[in-house]
Amino acid sequence: MDPVLQEGIESMGFVDSTEVQAKTIPAICEGHDVIACAQTGTGKTAAFVIPMLNKLLQSSSNQLNCLVIAPTRELVLQIDEQITGLSYFTDASSIAVYGGSDGSLFEVEKNALKTGVNIIVATPGRLLSHLGLNYFKTNTIDFLVLDEADRMLEMGFYEDIVKIVEYLPVKRQTVMFSATMPSKIRKLAREILDQPMEVNIAISKPAENVLQAAYVVYEGQKLPLIKSLLKNKENLQRIVVFASSKKSAKDLITELVRANFNAKAIHSDLDQKEREQVILDFKNKKIQILVGTDIISRGIDIEDIDLVVNYDVPNDAESYVHRVGRTARASSSGVALTLINPQDQYKFKEIETLIEKEIHKIAIPEELGEAPEYNPKKMPGKRPFYKKKNNQKFRKRNNR
Numbered sequence: 001m002d003p004v005l006q007e008g009i010e011s012m013g014f015v016d017s018t019e020v021q022a023k024t025i026p027a028i029c030e031g032h033d034v035i036a037c038a039q040t041g042t043g044k045t046a047a048f049v050i051p052m053l054n055k056l057l058q059s060s061s062n063q064l065n066c067l068v069i070a071p072t073r074e075l076v077l078q079i080d081e082q083i084t085g086l087s088y089f090t091d092a093s094s095i096a097v098y099g100g101s102d103g104s105l106f107e108v109e110k111n112a113l114k115t116g117v118n119i120i121v122a123t124p125g126r127l128l129s130h131l132g133l134n135y136f137k138t139n140t141i142d143f144l145v146l147d148e149a150d151r152m153l154e155m156g157f158y159e160d161i162v163k164i165v166e167y168l169p170v171k172r173q174t175v176m177f178s179a180t181m182p183s184k185i186r187k188l189a190r191e192i193l194d195q196p197m198e199v200n201i202a203i204s205k206p207a208e209n210v211l212q213a214a215y216v217v218y219e220g221q222k223l224p225l226i227k228s229l230l231k232n233k234e235n236l237q238r239i240v241v242f243a244s245s246k247k248s249a250k251d252l253i254t255e256l257v258r259a260n261f262n263a264k265a266i267h268s269d270l271d272q273k274e275r276e277q278v279i280l281d282f283k284n285k286k287i288q289i290l291v292g293t294d295i296i297s298r299g300i301d302i303e304d305i306d307l308v309v310n311y312d313v314p315n316d317a318e319s320y321v322h323r324v325g326r327t328a329r330a331s332s333s334g335v336a337l338t339l340i341n342p343q344d345q346y347k348f349k350e351i352e353t354l355i356e357k358e359i360h361k362i363a364i365p366e367e368l369g370e371a372p373e374y375n376p377k378k379m380p381g382k383r384p385f386y387k388k389k390n391n392q393k394f395r396k397r398n399n400r
Contacts, residue, residue: 020043
């Protein structure tokens with residue numbers, strides 16, 4: 001690495017590389033296209049930021065050279081923050097470009113793009129808005145990163161990504177990071193990558209140092225249980241609670257604040273400044289409990305989250321891995337608890353199947369009454385069903 005970049009790496013406190021960094025950084029520095037499958041919390045942001053900055057320093061260019069595309073504003077800001085830290089002793093410049101902001105920020109982004117910047121970190125929709133106005137050139141971009149590509153496709157950005165790539169030079173280096181590798185990701189990779197090296201790191205498994213457990217409850221027992229769980233957790237500095245919907249998050253935060261917990265919620269009804277302030281307060285330990293939806297499951301990078309609680313079972317097994325990945329980051333340990341109502345038992349069984357592990361079920365406190373049995377095969381919920389045709393049984397999955 002360039003000595004100036006090495007100084008930035010050391011100032012960030014980086015000593016040993018993670019597995020994904022050790023396997024991808026050399027390949028990227030050698031100029032290969034790379035597709036890497038690695039779950040959240042494995043150090044993948046630095047895995048592309050470090051070689052990207054090294055490439056910039058070697059070129060000594062003041063032009064726009066690098067483009068990073070990520071699915072959410074929170075992740076864009078997180079990546080830009082990491083770039084700022086690692087490039088502190090260099091002259092490299094970057095800008096975060098994301099939607100949902102007021103018009104004045106759009107003008108700031110526009111002016112920065114017109115006057116010149118080395119690195120753009122952007123959400124797809126906002127970037128297309130700027131590209132459509134034709135006031136900055138993309139012909140010098142020779143390094144493209146797609147971070148959390150699977151999440152972008154889940155959010156419907158496939159066509160946007162293809163449109164963005166059409167603005168870029170054909171001769172470029174492209175790096176793609178994804179937590180999962182569904183067929184759509186492979187199709188996208190075939191379209192935009194050139195003979196990529198493939199790296200696979202611990203697909204779809206929570207970190208070994210996460211203590212996972214669950215409570216089997218009726219829906220009406222969830223609120224008193226979580227209050228009981230959080231009541232004696234003054235020693236835990238940061239706790240994240242995931243709800244399945246914006247309404248569920250709002251209802252839960254109302255009850256927690258009413259019960260005098262130091263908690264705030266983050267959801268799509270907050271404007272960008274409010275969301276950024278909540279995240280900042282949580283990072284600075286002004287807030288102990290952060291309640292949110294899956295919008296934060298991949299959008300915050302805080303190393304010492306002590307406890308993750310799934311107030312609602314996530315709708316798909318992959319989301320569970322990302323939620324749980326908020327704790328036990330950077331070799332620390334953590335605890336992840338899930339509250340399972342009868343309707344969600346089948347979904348939770350799918351999670352156990354994916355991670356190839358039966359998660360320990362803890363008995364609820366006696367004062368909360370009798371709990372339901374954990375028996376996913378008998379409980380109602382979304383599951384396969386059978387129908388007869390010509391006296392034969394055919395299995396058909398419900399759409400999720």
